[in-house]
């Protein structure tokens with residue numbers, strides 16, 4: 067993905083404000099449309115030199131206007147071009163009407179398009195302005211084009227993808243390439259939208275960056291630029307205590323592997339020391355498997371309370387293989403004044419007791435990072451999860467605010483959010499990260515970064531990125547153990 071404006075992205079509503087600001091400053095909005103449409107025609111010509119015909123499908127708004135500009139530019143280049151329109155072209159307004167007037171090609175009705183071999187579709191039906199489910203006529207043509215396998219170049223977004231949420235509004239094109247303008251939108255980054263964009267090109271149509279930055283919230287693509295200034299905390303010259311002590315809690319003897327994966331990942335990710343805190347029943351099993359990771363008997367709240375008197379013990383992971391129930395709740399509530407990665411069973415244990423947890427975090431002021439996948443998110447944030455109007459980013463932001471913690475809402479499009487509203491979407495994770503124990507490894511990496519003194523949002527974002535890189539390096543046959551072995555240095 068091209069990187070513009072330091073990897074920020076903007077919501078469609080913010081982009082609308084950017085457009086207005088640009089217009090008020092005296093920038094001619096039609097010249098922006100001309101740049102947008104010309105960029106699309108250039109991409110189509112570059113990517114499909116052997117196309118027999120470019121078929122431009124134009125909608126009722128400015129996305130359609132970009133389409134008319136692209137069609138005219140393609141025709142000027144000598145290509146064979148046909149235009150089909152959704153709705154009555156005579157009803158177009160403003161810049162879109164002007165674009166249509168300047169395009170010499172007479173549009174046919176959208177229903178009339180039957181994809182032919184050699185066609186390349188320029189999808190300019192809807193972009194950021196899609197406000198509801200796509201109409202039937204558009205659904206039909208989307209179905210025919212997708213079934214035909216004809217390549218699609220999308221203008222701004224594949225029509226049918228909601229730019230704010232990445233959801234499919236009834237039907238959407240599956241594009242081979244998407245040309246968007248100035249900055250990506252959530253729909254380019256969140257699933258399923260991301261998977262339907264193909265390659266994404268962010269084209270600068272000439273709106274000065276200050277207008278984009280001026281309206282942008284605090285949304286970022288998760289790349290090292292977001293957190294690399296905090297890598298100083300990971301001092302390569304420090305002794306092992308300075309590199310941070312991470313403690314990982316283990317559950318009963320039947321499920322010890324998950325915590326050991328977290329512990330091993332934490333050590334590999336750079337914690338100076340890692341201790342596995344184990345109940346008596348699992349000590350022998352753990353002892354037989356551990357070498358560099360140390361072992362400590364913690365069999366109940368009295369043991370934990372005594373151990374926590376050592377204030378150098380600052381960072382904990384609780385959840386992987388721990389078991390759901392009262393012990394988990396008791397332990398977690400004692401750890402809310404430290405840095406804590408709350409994962410898996412640690413999260414599930416607070417189903418229907420979440421307010422007690424959130425209140426304790428607020429009172430104690432610890433640095434808590436929660437790492438729910440979809441199922442766990444629904445258990446601990448049932449109200450937010452059930453709000454179908456919210457995007458995954460908005461859900462993570464609401465959950466972070468409610469819980470006073472950093473939320474790592476996992477999946478192919480993991481969102482990292484802080485209570486301030488700052489959020490990042492991760493884009494480097496290969497699908498084979500979905501393997502048993504992968505989440506345990508991630509929890510350990512976050513713990514290692516926290517132990518070394520990174521602030522919690524950056525610790526989490528850097529860990530999610532590193533986990534993705536480990537997945538890429540380990541390859542398709544990756545197991546959780548291989549993710550640990552393949553973890554790149556930061």
Ligand SMILES: NC(=O)C1=CN([C@@H]2O[C@H](COP(=O)(O)OP(=O)(O)OC[C@H]3O[C@@H](n4cnc5c(N)ncnc54)[C@H](O)[C@@H]3O)[C@@H](O)[C@H]2O)[C@@H](O)CC1
Nearest residue numbers: 099102126127128129192193194195196197198199200222
């Ligand atoms: N600075 C920018 O971002 C620029 C944006 N441009 C283009 O402008 C587009 C946004 O334009 P618009 O705001 O006009 O939005 P769109 O063209 O995406 O769609 C809005 C039109 O579709 C109608 N509509 C929305 N949902 C519908 C549905 N489900 N069924 C039927 N009709 C529906 C609306 O009433 C409106 O007429 C961008 O996607 C981009 O392609 C470019 O012209 C260049 C400048």
Ligand SMILES: Nc1ncnc2c1ncn2[C@@H]1O[C@H](COP(=O)(O)OP(=O)(O)O)[C@@H](O)[C@H]1O
Nearest residue numbers: 476477478495496497499500502503504505506
């Ligand atoms: N389709 C996918 N593409 C990329 N990453 C994925 C995908 N599905 C899951 N992941 C990642 O894999 C990890 C799985 O974690 P989790 O669901 O807790 O599994 P486990 O409990 O088996 O460790 C998370 O980091 C998640 O973001």
Ligand SMILES: [K+]
Nearest residue numbers: 189192223225
């Ligand atoms: K489009």
